[in-house]
Amino acid sequence: xxHVLSEFYRDRYGVSPENIILYGQSIGTVPTVDLASRYECAxxxxxxPLMSGLRVAFPDTRKTYCFDAFPSIDKISKVTSxxxxxHGTEDEVIDFSHGLAMYERCPRAVEPLWVEGxxxxxxxxxxxxxxxxxxxxSHELPNS
Numbered sequence: 517x518x519h520v521l522s523e524f525y526r527d528r529y530g531v532s533p534e535n536i537i538l539y540g541q542s543i544g545t546v547p548t549v550d551l552a553s554r555y556e557c558a559x560x561x562x563x564x565p566l567m568s569g570l571r572v573a574f575p576d577t578r579k580t581y582c583f584d585a586f587p588s589i590d591k592i593s594k595v596t597s598x599x600x601x602x603h604g605t606e607d608e609v610i611d612f613s614h615g616l617a618m619y620e621r622c623p624r625a626v627e628p629l630w631v632e633g634x635x636x637x638x639x640x641x642x643x644x645x646x647x648x649x650x651x652x653x654s655h656e657l658p659n660s
Contacts, residue, residue, distance in 0.1 A: 534558045534659050538597075540565070541637065542610060545618075547588045553594035559657050560599045561649070564636055565618045565649045574604050592621045600652045602645065604634030627658055 525531045533556040540548025545565035552560045567589035568577070592599075596624050599622040603615025612630070619628045629648040631639050 547586055549588040549591050552597055553591040557597050560591055560595055560597050563602045564607060564610050565615055567614045567617050575578060593623060601628040602639060604631045604639050605632055607636045609636035
């Protein structure tokens with residue numbers, strides 16, 4: 517695993533990888549998965565993740581093509597940190613199946629949060645969202 521990013525944060529800011537939690541929401545899960553697949557960090561939180569750009573636009577897509585710029589589904593298996601996946605069951609932008617598939621491919625996935633009835637932009641309004649984040653960060657990480 518490449519440790520350049522870890523060294524950058526340690527040297528410049530005095531922050532070590534075990535104190536870095538990467539959080540991505542929606543399209544922001546793409547760079548989050550990319551970073552986590554290449555660099556060491558304490559944990560990863562994926563909020564309404566997408567498998568790939570093509571799979572959002574064309575839901576029947578079953579494989580990754582070379583022109584798909586966002587192949588998170590192929591990178592998630594390289595993430596060595598604990599991963600919490602959060603997704604609303606009624607997401608109208610990125611289908612719930614994306615969150616489920618990403619969760620199933622995570623080597624170190626923790627108990628996911630499937631928010632029954634939540635859409636793409638309202639998960640934060642459900643009480644279990646903050647409860648699950650607090651549980652994950654305070655009790656499920658190695659240094660918590």
